[in-house]
Amino acid sequence: MVPNDKDIFNVLFEAVSEGVIVVDSHQKIVATNASAERMFGYTKPELANQELNVLIPQKYRAAHGAHVEGFMEQKESRQMGHGRDLYGARKDGSEFPVEAGLNPLGINGESFIMALVIDISIRKHQELQLLELNTKLERKVIERTTELSNTVEALKTVNLQRDAEIKKRIEAQNKTKEALKKEKELNELKTKFLSLVSHEFKTPLSGILTSAMLLGKYKLAEQQEKRDKHVKTISDKVHYLNNILNDFLSIEKLETGKISYKLNSFKISKVVNEVVYNANMLLKEGQIINYPENIDDYSMFQDEKIVELALSNLVHNAIKYSSENTLVDINIKQDEKRTTFKIRDNGIGIPANDQKSVFNRYFRAENALLTQGTGIGLNIVKSHLENLGGTISFVSEENKGSEFIFVIPNKAKP
Known part of the structure; x- marks a missing residue:
């Protein structure tokens, strides 16, 4: 076919x-x-x-x-x-x-x-092999050339080694200077801490001693009002000292990681009511706390005491660093994931140069040195909030006031 x-x-x-x-x-x-x-x-x-x-x-x-x-x-x-x-x-x-x-x-x-x-x-592979062979040949040429210049390079190496040794000595000197600087800063911090503790304990203790001595002089029934006044002074001073000791204990727990948080569900209004009730006793003449609106339906699953600590610290600071006849405004908003607390005052504000150090431990702004305080409250609040997934920030202008904002998840991770 x-x-x-x-x-x-x-x-x-x-x-x-x-x-x-x-x-x-x-x-x-x-x-x-x-x-x-x-x-x-x-x-x-x-x-x-x-x-x-x-x-x-x-x-x-x-x-x-x-x-x-x-x-x-x-x-x-x-x-x-x-x-x-x-x-x-x-x-x-x-x-x-x-x-x-x-x-x-x-x-x-x-x-x-x-x-x-x-x-x-296959051809490309062969071309690559040829290229590698040429590269090896070129490398050998370079090696031979290098051998010829070894004597000169040896001298250069000696010089380089000498320069490297000088560099190492300079680095060692710089490290020593840095270590001395850090040690000096640590000593200054210790001195500042001891001075602060001495001042913060000495003043209330003197007040307690004075009030205790005066109490003994008011023995008549009609002098009960004066006795009550000094009893209140003693109570307030002891409460203040107790708060300082609690702050120091909180620092120790935070640093050693021994702190544990107790999570529970609670109404935000409950915390606000507690903070505002206690803060009302600290208000100066004519000061007013503006209670937040529409918070009755807000609730959280968090460590209630930490939220109260943060809000209380910021409200007390707003009162302490503001003058008479001023407003302390509390604003709270909540969405599906987080709750935002804003505390605004019309106080002395924070100098621009000091703002970067506000959350540092024991730091006191230049314009607040004469006001009673330890400089550790905001540091503790920031550490607790961050441990619970929150953040804290602020905006401030000297002589015009400050607004502190802290944001915390509605539901903490167990």
Whole structure:
């Protein structure tokens, strides 16, 4: 049986060692041979009627389409790439270098392109080996040149070693100076702390002693009012000293990690009522606390005592650092995730130069040195809030007042 032309063509088409891919004017694959299918890892049915881009790596597809369209217009046989590296994309996503020649075809009035594709991975590997060999040869030349200049380099090395030794000595001196500076700062901090404790304890203790001595002189029934006055003074001073001791104990627990938080659900209004009730007894003549609005439905799952501590500390500071006939404003807002507390006053404010140190332990602003205080309250509040996932910040202007803001999650993480 004599084979016809079509059979001969099919045999030749499949026997070609190069990969053959035929696409129509729409860049759709209409025919492939076995070499192309092996090369790209597809079967003939998988490639039939697919976009040519399926065989092009993603990063080259946009430019490749334009190149093919230009070729369709010129209809001249040529090699692809013109100095550029070409790559194909296999079915498994891997890329490999190729060479490709394009040939225009016209069949029954329709235009086609036949691409002959060669996998040049081995050639590229050999080129890489040759490049590595040349690199090694160049390296040997450099090594030989280096050997010739070793004598000069040895002298340079001695100088460099001397410079390095000098540098090390300077670094050691700087480290010593830094250590001495830190030790000096620590000693200053200890001195400041002892001075602060001495002052903060001495003043109330003197008041307690004086009131206790005067109590003994008021023995008549009609002098009960004077006795009550001195009893209240003693009570207030003892309460103040107790608060200082509690602050020092809180610092010790925070530093050693011994503190544990007691989480529970509570109404925010309960905390506010407690803080405002206690703060009312500290108000100066004409001072007013502006109670927050619309908080009856607000609640939290947090450490109630810590929230009360934070709010109390900020409200008491607002009262302490404000003059008579001023307003202390409390504003509270809550969304689905967090609650924001804002405490604003019209007090002495914080000098701009001191604001960066406000949360440092034992720090007192320059304009607050004559006001009673230890400088540890805000430091403790900040540590507790951060442990519970919260934050604290402020805005302030000297002689105009301050606004402290602390934000805390509505639900603490157990």
